[in-house]
Amino acid sequence: MIEQAEQLWLSEWLPAFFNPQKRIFWGYLLSSLLIALLWLRLVKKMNLRSSAIQIFNRHAWISRSALADYKVMIINTLLMLMLSPRLLAKATIAYLVFNGMHMLFDGRAFLSTDLPQWVIALGFTLFLFVLDDFARYWLHRWLHTVPILWSFHKVHHSATALNPFTVFRTHPVEAALFSVRSALVHGFTTALFFFFFGDQVTLMMVLGASIFTFSFNLLGANLRHSPVSIRYWDLLEYIIMSPAQHHIHHSTAKEHLNKNFGVVLSFWDWVFGSLRLSRAGEQLNFGLSGEQPRGQNSLKGLYIEPIHEAGVVFLRFFSNHLNFIKNNHII
Amino acid sequence: MNKLFIKIPAFLLITLVATSLSFGSVHANTYGNFPVTVKNYSGSKKDSTSYTGQMARHVLHNSLKKLTGKGNGKPNPELKAKMLSYYVGKDKGRKIIDPTTKDDFNIKQTMVDQISKGKNLKGKTYKGLVNGFPGQMTGPEVIEFMIDKASSTKGGFDPLTGYNYPQLLSKFMMGAVFYSQAVNNYLDEKLEADNKPNNKPYKKGKHYTGKEHVWDEAFGYFGAPAHAMQLSAKQAYGIAKKKDMKVADANGDGVVDLYTEMTFAHAYYAADSDKTGTKYMHTIVGAFIDGRKLISDAGGSALTDEQRMQLMGYAKTIKTNWEKVIAEAAFKYAGSCYKDLEKLRTIVESNGDASKAFAAYGKHWGEMKGFLMALETSGRDLGAAGVRMNRLVGYGPVLLGGGQVTGIDASGNLQTGGNRSMGEYQVHMIKLQKLLGDTFDLKARKNDATGQMDGLLKSLGTSRSAEND
Numbered sequence: 001m002i003e004q005a006e007q008l009w010l011s012e013w014l015p016a017f018f019n020p021q022k023r024i025f026w027g028y029l030l031s032s033l034l035i036a037l038l039w040l041r042l043v044k045k046m047n048l049r050s051s052a053i054q055i056f057n058r059h060a061w062i063s064r065s066a067l068a069d070y071k072v073m074i075i076n077t078l079l080m081l082m083l084s085p086r087l088l089a090k091a092t093i094a095y096l097v098f099n100g101m102h103m104l105f106d107g108r109a110f111l112s113t114d115l116p117q118w119v120i121a122l123g124f125t126l127f128l129f130v131l132d133d134f135a136r137y138w139l140h141r142w143l144h145t146v147p148i149l150w151s152f153h154k155v156h157h158s159a160t161a162l163n164p165f166t167v168f169r170t171h172p173v174e175a176a177l178f179s180v181r182s183a184l185v186h187g188f189t190t191a192l193f194f195f196f197f198g199d200q201v202t203l204m205m206v207l208g209a210s211i212f213t214f215s216f217n218l219l220g221a222n223l224r225h226s227p228v229s230i231r232y233w234d235l236l237e238y239i240i241m242s243p244a245q246h247h248i249h250h251s252t253a254k255e256h257l258n259k260n261f262g263v264v265l266s267f268w269d270w271v272f273g274s275l276r277l278s279r280a281g282e283q284l285n286f287g288l289s290g291e292q293p294r295g296q297n298s299l300k301g302l303y304i305e306p307i308h309e310a311g312v313v314f315l316r317f318f319s320n321h322l323n324f325i326k327n328n329h330i331i
Numbered sequence: 332m333n334k335l336f337i338k339i340p341a342f343l344l345i346t347l348v349a350t351s352l353s354f355g356s357v358h359a360n361t362y363g364n365f366p367v368t369v370k371n372y373s374g375s376k377k378d379s380t381s382y383t384g385q386m387a388r389h390v391l392h393n394s395l396k397k398l399t400g401k402g403n404g405k406p407n408p409e410l411k412a413k414m415l416s417y418y419v420g421k422d423k424g425r426k427i428i429d430p431t432t433k434d435d436f437n438i439k440q441t442m443v444d445q446i447s448k449g450k451n452l453k454g455k456t457y458k459g460l461v462n463g464f465p466g467q468m469t470g471p472e473v474i475e476f477m478i479d480k481a482s483s484t485k486g487g488f489d490p491l492t493g494y495n496y497p498q499l500l501s502k503f504m505m506g507a508v509f510y511s512q513a514v515n516n517y518l519d520e521k522l523e524a525d526n527k528p529n530n531k532p533y534k535k536g537k538h539y540t541g542k543e544h545v546w547d548e549a550f551g552y553f554g555a556p557a558h559a560m561q562l563s564a565k566q567a568y569g570i571a572k573k574k575d576m577k578v579a580d581a582n583g584d585g586v587v588d589l590y591t592e593m594t595f596a597h598a599y600y601a602a603d604s605d606k607t608g609t610k611y612m613h614t615i616v617g618a619f620i621d622g623r624k625l626i627s628d629a630g631g632s633a634l635t636d637e638q639r640m641q642l643m644g645y646a647k648t649i650k651t652n653w654e655k656v657i658a659e660a661a662f663k664y665a666g667s668c669y670k671d672l673e674k675l676r677t678i679v680e681s682n683g684d685a686s687k688a689f690a691a692y693g694k695h696w697g698e699m700k701g702f703l704m705a706l707e708t709s710g711r712d713l714g715a716a717g718v719r720m721n722r723l724v725g726y727g728p729v730l731l732g733g734g735q736v737t738g739i740d741a742s743g744n745l746q747t748g749g750n751r752s753m754g755e756y757q758v759h760m761i762k763l764q765k766l767l768g769d770t771f772d773l774k775a776r777k778n779d780a781t782g783q784m785d786g787l788l789k790s791l792g793t794s795r796s797a798e799n800d
Contacts, residue, residue, distance in 0.1 A: 016796065021792040022796070023798065076796070076797035077796065077797075079797070080796060080797050084793075090788055090791070091785065091788055094784060094788055095761075095765070095781070098761070098781065098784065099758040099761060099762070102754040102755070102757050102758045102761075103752075103754055103755060103758065104754075105754060106676075106752050106753065106754035106755075107672060107673065107676040107752075107753050107754040107757055108672075108673045108676070108754075108757060110673075128791075136800055140800055156799045166799075167798050167799050167800075168796075168797060168798060168799070169799065170797045170798065170799045172797060174797075174799070175797030175798075178797070178798065178799075186788065186791050187788070190784060190787050190788050190791070191784065194781075194783065194784040194787060198783070199783045201783075201787060202787070202790070203787065203790045203791065205790070208792075209792070210791075263800045
């Protein structure tokens with residue numbers, strides 16, 4: 001058992017800190033720390049000591065809520081090891097789409113290959129980024145607005161303190177949904193571009209990560225879940241989601257409910273009417289709005305309760321429909 | 332102190348020599364020069380290696396392939412008879428039509444009899460039904476059908492069906508004769524203890540034992556030059572193309588001996604794969620040499636169960652890798668067909684002349700189909716994978732009008748019909764490559780239609796960890 005834990009530590013947990021495709025890559029954590037420090041020192045005019053206290057405050061890092069984040073991160077790694085091979089693979093989608101395109105166009109339809117390779121690579125990388133972000137917006141929105149999905153997404157929002165590891169505070173069912181979404185977007189985009197441009201398609205990368213993922217993470221993605229609320233200029237917050245805007249998404253205040261679903265781009269929230277800009281000096285409490293249950297940081301609260309609740313939601317939905325069918329003599 | 336100075340280097344030297352000797356003995360470098368171990372042998376032979384019959388059959392196959400492309404478009408009984416003499420006949424005086432001397436690549440033999448007398452191919456052809464070909468025919472029936480058709484087809488290529496007979500016949504025959512004989516006979520039931528035992532000569536008076544000759548015959552069918560272990564993939568490949576006289580002429584006598592110095596059939600395709608980094612040729616030839624050495628070391632006694640188990644281990648290595656070589660070749664040509672269909676589409680769309688591109692497509696299809704049919708002659712049931720392969724490919728290449736060979740009518744004519752789009756057939760080629768790659772765990776994967784896409788998908792990373800946004 002100890003040996004297996006050691007193996008997992010070495011093969012799964014530790015490498016995440018050294019993998020630039022992961023948000024908790026040490027470089028991104030460091031850049032986030034520097035950005036937070038600069039913000040507090042230069043904008044908030046705080047001294048170094050106060051800045052450090054705000055960044056490393058006990059509540060954010062070692063409260064019950066934070067400890068639950070770490071616990072979930074470790075347990076989910078194990079669960080995903082077992083679960084991920086059984087989930088829809090992006091290769092499956094890619095083959096399905098690629099083959100389907102042959103039928104649609106009756107063969108392979110190459111588009112002009114005169115374009116410089118970097119243009120095609122940029123096109124692919126940008127398309128992937130935009131579609132990915134768009135799909136994340138909608139899945140995230142549904143996780144909030146569809147009751148059965150909210151039962152699972154609650155786990156993430158039950159965090160009363162935010163630190164970069166809160167990103168892992170996710171119910172496995174939700175993780176599976178994220179994985180399927182990613183497979184659909186990645187598989188579809190890859191097949192689409194490969195069909196038209198063949199070998200010319202490559203992903204523009206820095207340190208093995210897409211330039212957009214890299215930039216997003218380097219420019220402080222970890223601050224979305226952190227005790228430092230960095231705001232952007234109002235105009236920019238219509239396009240790009242600031243950490244402060246994501247904090248509003250985690251706020252318990254009623255008026256903040258179902259706002260700011262976007263990940264990198266807040267543009268989607270603007271277009272689909274869920275945008276809320278940040279305001280200077282806004283004090284927020286994090287957690288579930290008006291329904292903070294007890295034991296939300298326990299294993300039962302994190303893993304079992306959501307399933308139970310989803311079951312209740314499902315049964316209620318089912319019985320309502322059954323009544324409707326009975327009352328209207330459909331059967 | 333002084334003594335130590337002497338002892339240490341001496342110890343190191345001895346270790347070094349011993350190590351290099353032990354490494355050197357892993358493989359003898361050539362297949363051949365194995366001692367005569369038959370007990371009470373009174374003749375003068377010193378080398379028990381013998382596989383001339385197999386090399387004669389390679390030459391018969393090469394020559395027949397050449398003849399298959401000689402048709403002039405009209406019924407040609409003379410050509411047909413000549414082809415049959417290389418397939419069915421055992422006559423004396425048959426010329427080697429291929430390989431023949433080219434430029435400075437001097438070939439030692441010009442007549443089949445100079446390698447071995449009285450050999451034919453039909454007697455050694457896989458006798459089972461060939462599912463991949465229309466007409467529910469046995470191996471010999473399929474080949475005789477092809478010979479008949481080819482003899483009256485101009486240049487061996489029939490544009491009405493898309494059949495390229497030299498390719499179809501050659502690639503199928505390599506499987507139905509060489510591969511099938513080796514893996515389904517010599518490396519199979521002939522390795523049983525009481526079948527061709529090692530404590531008796533193969534036949535009365537012969538200078539080799541039962542097992543020695545069985546093993547030699549299997550090696551011969553693979554088609555590798557005896558010095559294959561000393562050759563790179565590129566060199567072995569070049570020999571078949573008659574490019575590198577120096578490399579081919581292992582004994583330096585100024586001529587290439589078709590018995591021991593030429594690359595034929597699947598050895599050539601193994602080398603072709605190996606140019607991309609696989610090691611099929613050396614794995615197979617290495618296992619043949621190790622196995623032969625094991626038999627020689629038994630010194631003419633019956634093999635113990637343990638020795639036979641070890642020998643079967645070598646046989647398994649050979650069979651598995653040989654099968655991969657054929658599957659890699661089918662994979663490669665499925666990729667060629669995919670590309671050909673792409674080219675054809677462009678030509679047709681621009682109203683260009685598609686005849687050349689169509690002929691190239693027919694050629695590649697014939698190679699692919701022949702190799703796929705070959706895979707079914709090993710005696711190993713490919714099960715669902717075999718069925719899928721045949722269904723994906725069908726009986727003929729999809730023609731420009733959407734038709735495909737569907738069967739053979741009562742008078743023996745190939746029928747075409749159906750309406751499959753070329754785009755759909757391209758998808759079939761992709762699916763076939765995926766099926767072959769997965770079923771046979773292929774590594775060379777030449778002309779992989781979706782290889783770059785797989786690489787692209789990989790570059791996107793995994794979504795294995797559970798992360799929120």
